[in-house]
Amino acid sequence: MVKVEIVEDKEGHASPYASPSSSRTSSTESLSSISSELSADExxxxxxxxxxxxxxxxxxxxxxxxxxxxxxxxKNTGKVLGNVVWIVTTSALLVGLPLALxxxxxxxxxxxxKEIMAQQQGAQHMMAGSSYPPPPGSTQQSGQKAVVPPGF
Incomplete structure (x- = not known):
């Protein structure tokens, strides 16, 4: 807040801007009422x-x-980063996606x-007679073959 002081002229000359003391008090009162109104609207x-x-x-x-x-x-950094992200994303879509597919x-x-090879090997074992190899140490006679039902 600003404090206003009235400085008296030492030489005693009457100033054209000087005012009587009664007007000083009345102006102070009116200023205080005006300043409160202004602060409310401010x-x-x-x-x-x-x-x-x-x-x-x-x-x-x-x-x-x-x-x-x-x-x-x-702003400039954002533009550059946006362009870099755009380039990387577009390159990944154009190169990486077809490669992955x-x-x-x-x-x-x-x-x-592999599945076809497994099926072919299974068919060859079925044609050979038994789908299981003979146990070790057993001798199989040439005229007899073991019959194993399909699915075992």
Missing amino acids: SFYDRLTALVDIIPPTTRHNIASKASKTVSFV SLEDEAKIVAQE
Whole structure:
């Protein structure tokens, strides 16, 4: 808050701006009533904008330039990072996805080939007679074959 003092002229000259003491008290009373009315109508934004006058212009300029440099740095960094993410994502989709699909197809083909080979080996064992090899130490006669039902 600002304190206002009236300084008397030492030489005693009458100033054209001087006023009688009765008007001084009445103006103080009217100012106090006006200031309370203004503070009620004053918003937070108005108070903040009034604080600008407290900071010297050179300091304000330095703060504003540093803030604008920071904002431009963040914007440029965001743009560069966005472009890098876009390039990596697009490359992964264009190169990685078809590669992954072809590897999956190749794995399916290999699994099918193994299954076919297993079926062929099973058929050869069935044609040979027994699906189980003879136990060790036993001699099988040439005329007799063991009959094993299918599925065992």
